[in-house]
Amino acid sequence: KQEVTQIPAALSVPEGENLVLNCSFTDSAIYNLQWFRQDPGKGLTSLLLIQSSQREQTSGRLNASLDKSSGRSTLYIAASQPGDSATYLCAVRPIDSSYKLIFGSGTRLLVRP
Amino acid sequence: DTAVSQTPKYLVTQMGNDKSIKCEQNLGHDTMYWYKQDSKKFLKIMFSYNNKELIINETVPNRFSPKSPDKAHLNLHINSLELGDSAVYFCASTYTGGAGKLFFGSGTQLSVL
Numbered sequence: 395k396q397e398v399t400q401i402p403a404a405l406s407v408p409e410g411e412n413l414v415l416n417c418s419f420t421d422s423a424i425y426n427l428q429w430f431r432q433d434p435g436k437g438l439t440s441l442l443l444i445q446s447s448q449r450e451q452t453s454g455r456l457n458a459s460l461d462k463s464s465g466r467s468t469l470y471i472a473a474s475q476p477g478d479s480a481t482y483l484c485a486v487r488p489i490d491s492s493y494k495l496i497f498g499s500g501t502r503l504l505v506r507p
Numbered sequence: 508d509t510a511v512s513q514t515p516k517y518l519v520t521q522m523g524n525d526k527s528i529k530c531e532q533n534l535g536h537d538t539m540y541w542y543k544q545d546s547k548k549f550l551k552i553m554f555s556y557n558n559k560e561l562i563i564n565e566t567v568p569n570r571f572s573p574k575s576p577d578k579a580h581l582n583l584h585i586n587s588l589e590l591g592d593s594a595v596y597f598c599a600s601t602y603t604g605g606a607g608k609l610f611f612g613s614g615t616q617l618s619v620l
Contacts, residue, residue, distance in 0.1 A: 437611040
């Protein structure tokens with residue numbers, strides 16, 4: 395059974411710092427992995443999607459990497475800003491059930507001005 | 508021109524009542540989902556429909572009944588509401604022929620008193 399874990403559960407950093415959020419999954423048989431952002435009281439916004447054949451994806455100050463064999467992904471945020479404060483969730487799409495995503499419990503990020 | 512829209516945004520009701528949540532997407536997607544986010548912010552899939560056909564039903568009490576009148580709509584009806592049903596319910600959609608990127612609605616916060 396696929397399980398997704400995110401560490402740390404919460405993170406507080408000063409503005410301008412580079413930071414890394416971690417995601418691990420127990421079964422490497424996945425189609426892809428997605429990183430989402432959730433703001434309080436709002437829905438989820440997809441940030442980056444990495445296909446199982448890819449190693450990384452970049453969008454602006456965000457870079458996500460995927461090491462499928464070790465069951466790990468990282469989300470790197472460069473030069474963090476207060477506007478980056480949100481909960482970040484990773485989710486995997488298993489090969490044996492391609493229609494659903496399995497989510498981690500998220501990392502709550504606070505970027506202090 | 509919201510991509511995935513849910514109504515209502517907030518729903519406060521008494522135990523034992525029956526209520527419905529509606530979802531519509533204008534993205535031309537063929538697969539829609541209901542996810543439940545509990546008080547610990549953990550997102551769990553409930554149902555998925557592909558082209559109006561139920562493809563995922565994740566051990567949800569049969570008091571919950573989804574209905575998909577067409578590809579663009581997925582509604583959730585809940586009978587005999589219980590305290591434990593209090594959560595945020597998210598609708599999401601995707602196109603199965605594509606990369607699998609998921610688009611979420613902004614959520615319906617259900618409070619059962």
